[in-house]
Amino acid sequence: MSEDLKIYTASQPLPPMRTGLLTPFEPGTRTLEAGYQVAPQFMPLPVDVVFEKDVAVTLRDGVTVYVDVFRPAGTEKVPVVVAYSPYGKGQGTSISVMGVFGLVGLPNSIVSGLEKFEAPDPAYWVARGYAICNPDIRGVVDSEGDSVLWDRQDGRDCYDIVEWLAEQEWCDGKVGMSGTSYLAATQWFTAAEQPPHLVAINPWEGISDVYRDLVLRGGMPDTGFAQQLQDGSFFGKGQKEDILAEVDKYPLVNELWANKIPEFDKITVPAYVVASYSNTLHTAGTFRGWRRIASEDKWLRIHNGQEWPDYYDPENVEDLRRFFDHFLKGIENGWEQTPRVRYSVLDLEGGDAVAVPAESFPPAGVSSTKFYLDGARRSLSTEVPAAEASAAYSVALNPNAVSFITRFEKETVIVGYPKAHLWVEAKDADDMDLFVLIQKLDKFGTPLQAFTVPNQSPMAHDLTDHGATILRYKGSDGRLRVSARHLDGALATDDIPAHTFDRVEKLTPDEVVDIEIDLMPVGLAFHPGEQLRFIISSANLLGTLMPGIREYVGANAGQHVIHTGGERASYLQLPIRSE
Numbered sequence: 001m002s003e004d005l006k007i008y009t010a011s012q013p014l015p016p017m018r019t020g021l022l023t024p025f026e027p028g029t030r031t032l033e034a035g036y037q038v039a040p041q042f043m044p045l046p047v048d049v050v051f052e053k054d055v056a057v058t059l060r061d062g063v064t065v066y067v068d069v070f071r072p073a074g075t076e077k078v079p080v081v082v083a084y085s086p087y088g089k090g091q092g093t094s095i096s097v098m099g100v101f102g103l104v105g106l107p108n109s110i111v112s113g114l115e116k117f118e119a120p121d122p123a124y125w126v127a128r129g130y131a132i133c134n135p136d137i138r139g140v141v142d143s144e145g146d147s148v149l150w151d152r153q154d155g156r157d158c159y160d161i162v163e164w165l166a167e168q169e170w171c172d173g174k175v176g177m178s179g180t181s182y183l184a185a186t187q188w189f190t191a192a193e194q195p196p197h198l199v200a201i202n203p204w205e206g207i208s209d210v211y212r213d214l215v216l217r218g219g220m221p222d223t224g225f226a227q228q229l230q231d232g233s234f235f236g237k238g239q240k241e242d243i244l245a246e247v248d249k250y251p252l253v254n255e256l257w258a259n260k261i262p263e264f265d266k267i268t269v270p271a272y273v274v275a276s277y278s279n280t281l282h283t284a285g286t287f288r289g290w291r292r293i294a295s296e297d298k299w300l301r302i303h304n305g306q307e308w309p310d311y312y313d314p315e316n317v318e319d320l321r322r323f324f325d326h327f328l329k330g331i332e333n334g335w336e337q338t339p340r341v342r343y344s345v346l347d348l349e350g351g352d353a354v355a356v357p358a359e360s361f362p363p364a365g366v367s368s369t370k371f372y373l374d375g376a377r378r379s380l381s382t383e384v385p386a387a388e389a390s391a392a393y394s395v396a397l398n399p400n401a402v403s404f405i406t407r408f409e410k411e412t413v414i415v416g417y418p419k420a421h422l423w424v425e426a427k428d429a430d431d432m433d434l435f436v437l438i439q440k441l442d443k444f445g446t447p448l449q450a451f452t453v454p455n456q457s458p459m460a461h462d463l464t465d466h467g468a469t470i471l472r473y474k475g476s477d478g479r480l481r482v483s484a485r486h487l488d489g490a491l492a493t494d495d496i497p498a499h500t501f502d503r504v505e506k507l508t509p510d511e512v513v514d515i516e517i518d519l520m521p522v523g524l525a526f527h528p529g530e531q532l533r534f535i536i537s538s539a540n541l542l543g544t545l546m547p548g549i550r551e552y553v554g555a556n557a558g559q560h561v562i563h564t565g566g567e568r569a570s571y572l573q574l575p576i577r578s579e
Contacts, residue, residue, distance in 0.1 A: 005256040006148070007246050008239035014088055014141055018235060020097070022068070022090035022114070025142050027054040031073060039093055042113035047127045048073040049114075050170075054142070057135070059160045065143035067161065069168075070114060070122035071131035077172035079199070079328035080131035080165050083119030084158045084190065085182040086149075086234045088141045089134035091117055103547070104308050104471070105455030111312065118180040118308070124317060130324070131170065135161055139236045146239040149230065150182070150210050152259045155189030159198075162190065166197035174328045178202040178320065180307045181282065188262035188289050191269050200327040201267075202320060204274040205307040207285035208292075210260035211501060214281070215247050218517075219484030219501055220433055222552035223247055224544055225281060253501045264292035271298045272323040274316075275521075277346065278452050278473035279307065280545045283520045287361075287417075297336075299323070300361060302523065304344040304352045306452040306470055345413055345523045346473065348440055348448035353525070361521075362416030365578040368495055370571040373404045373422075373534070375564040380406035380534060380572060385565030392427075393538070395556040401537035402562060404572075405441070412526040416575025417495045418476055418519040422536070423512055423568035428558030430506040432482040435554065436517055436534070437541045438572070439475040443529035449474045467543030467551065477542055478519035481555075482507065485515040492516075495575070512563055522575075534572050536562055 014023060021038055032049045052069040059065060068089045072078055091097050093113040100117070101108055112123035115132075122132040138157050139147030148154065162175045175197050177187045184206025191201050207213035215226045226243050234240035250256055271293060275286040290300050301319075303310045310316055326335035339357035346352050358364065371380040375389035391402040418438060426432045440448045451460065451472050464472035483504045491498035497516035507513065526532065535541060538556040564570045 005250065005254065007242045007249065008146055009242040009245070011139065011147065011234055011236045011238055011240040013237070014235040017095045018088060018091055020088070020090040020093040022053070022093065023088055023141070025054055029053070038113040041108045042093070043109055043111060043123055045112060045123050049122060049126045057161055057164050059138070059157055063138055063145040065135055065138055065157070065161070067133050067135040069131055069133050070126055071170055072126050072129060077170060078129050078131050079174040079176065079324070080133050080171055081120055081125060081176045081178050081324065082133045082135070082158065082162065082165070083116045083179045083183055084135055084137060084154065084161070084177065084186040085116065085118065085179065086137055086140045086147055087117040087182065088235065089116055089136050100308070103455065104306060104453040106309060106312065118183050118311070120178050128321060129329070133161070133165055139238050139240060140234060141236055143236065144238070147234045147236060147241060149234070149241045149243050150185050150189070150207065150214070150260055152189055152262070154186045155193040155262070158186060158190040159193040159195040162195040162198050173197055174199045176200045176202065176324055176328050178204065180204040180311050181206050184282070184286070188264070188267065191267040191271070192263040194266060194268070198269055200270045200272070200324060202272045202274070202323065203286065203289060204311055205276060205279055205282040205286050207282060208262060208289040209285060211253055211257040213285040215243060216251070216501065218479035219481035219499070220479060220552060220554070221247055221251065224550035224552060225546055228546065228549050252503065262289070264289065265294050267293040268295055270327050271295045272320065273298065273300050274310070275300060275302050276305065276307065276310070276452070277302065277344070277476065277520060277522055278470070280469045280477065280520070280542065282307070284518070287521050298340070299338060300341045302343040302361070304346055304354050309453055343415065343523055345415060345525050346450065347525050348450045348473070362575050363577065366416050366575045367578065368573050369576045370573050371406060373562065373564040373570045373572065375562060378402070378404050380404045380532070384569045388563065388566035388568060390561050390563050392559055392561040394559050395538040400539050401535055403533050403535040405531050405533050407531045408526040408528065410528055411579060413524070413577040413579065414526070414574050415523040415577050417521050418575065419495065419497055419573045420478065420517040420519065421514065421573065422517070422570045423514050423563035424482060425510070425512045425561040425563065426482070426507050426558060427561060429556065430508070431555065432507070432560055433479070433538065433554030433556050434482060434517065434560070435477065435479045435537045435539060435541050436519065437475050437477045438519060438522065439533040439535060440524055440526065441531040441533050443531070445531065447474070447533070463547045468547040469542045469545045474542060476520040476522040478517040480515060480517045482513065482515055485513065487516065495573070512568065
């Protein structure tokens with residue numbers, strides 16, 4: 001059993017920086033009157049809100065957790081939306097959450113402060129006839145038990161909360177879920193457990209596989225953000241899962257990691273999934289979840305920014321309400337006519353196309369086109385180079401990368417799933433950590449980038465020159481440890497490689513192997529004369545995904561050789577949309 005494989009470490013009480021005005025344990029019910037402000041910097045409430053604080057819920061194994069419920073005044077029964085995460089339910093007014101809003105450039109006045117971090121705001125939803133439930137999950141703050149990190153245990157626990165909510169006298173029996181990041185991932189786990197009263201979900205950018213998205217992407221133990229998550233969350237009175245120790249002990253996929261993947265084929269409820277191309281933590285997992293869930297009623301919207309500004313944007317909140325009104329309230333509002341996919345095409349020069357309607361992703365008319373690497377000319381071409389050639393770099397020297405460029409002579413749109421198929425060799429080493437990046441260049445060869453958040457201050461520039469990738473988009477990236485190259489025959493497709501990560505296949509001297517690397521889904525427009533640069537490196541080309549975390553350094557030595565042309569025709573496969 002995966003429970004026997006888990007490793008725990010002591011938790012700690014919620015520190016002052018993470019403590020909000022509503023954090024103290026004060027069970028009871030009160031009415032917050034219209035105009036109430038939890039603090040001056042936050043939005044006043046537009047309507048009266050009944051606030052049930054620190055309500056005890058007993059889970060199936062006898063553990064007691066505590067939830068806060070915000071609901072409309074009056075006697076009419078209403079649906080409820082759950083925001084499930086390890087972030088304290090009272091943290092909306094904490095210094096840490098206000099700091100995150102400042103980081104991305106959002107004013108605190110757009111929310112009431114009653115919301116959980118990354119969660120729906122009760123001020124908006126209660127005014128429109130919904131209740132909001134914010135749990136402190138197992139092991140967090142005052143709730144009993146030991147906490148886990150993104151696990152099927154979350155699904156079982158939230159199942160119990162969903163069914164408890166459905167029985168409350170104020171609830172009409174219909175429950176939904178919403179939220180970004182951690183709150184998105186827990187929706188996959190909960191929906192896979194199929195609680196009878198869960199009617200619809202809204203995963204808004206989040207991982208869907210802890211091994212592949214969080215701690216060992218590409219088979220590399222890149223745990224900088226996992227450490228920030230483990231050390232900076234899951235505060236409570238018991239123990240918390242030690243994901244860092246588990247990475248050290250279980251570097252290959254086993255039952256522990258398998259239980260940190262939702263059972264997608266059991267997710268059948270309607271789902272409104274929101275994704276972006278630019279979040280190096282969430283992008284792959286969100287698209288994977290959308291592809292693999294069994295829901296017949298599922299929608300995908302791919303925006304052109306960062307998830308927090310996108311989640312609280314008034315137009316997007318209204319769009320989400322149309323989804324919930326249709327499925328949780330039964331309102332015939334035309335939601336079913338919403339395009340199944342609305343995607344963005346990034347221009348990186350101020351001309352992004354957003355909400356492009358389609359019935360699938362990639363959209364109809366996209367063809368997977370191979371651009372072959374030429375090691376002699378350092379070019380990309382749709383023609384296979386007849387002559388074999390190689391391009392190499394020494395990992396200890398500058399440059400520790402090789403790149404290949406193509407110029408587009410006509411308007412070109414790339415939208416879908418890119419991949420790299422490379423023939424590689426390691427000199428004086430038995431393994432390689434490879435990082436790849438698709439970069440857009442203007443017609444003069446200058447790399448193009450774009451901030452994904454309103455904050456474009458000098459400090460934002462400092463943070464994102466190298467790293468903090470969630471704040472500035474620089475292109476579609478991928479990575480792979482070559483000894484982890486074994487493909488998963490059940491999941492890999494011609495467009496999207498998938499690896500088993502259950503074995504180590506070291507290189508022998510002079511051995512040349514072919515590998516496939518999945519890159520982040522992409523939507524990029526190239527105008528005539530603009531160029532695409534494909535970079536292969538031993539170094540982490542983008543840096544960290546968040547500011548202030550430890551950067552992973554590839555486990556590399558010696559020389560990397562990329563073989564091209566002839567019988568070893570390495571290529572970059574791009575999804576080209578016909579115009």
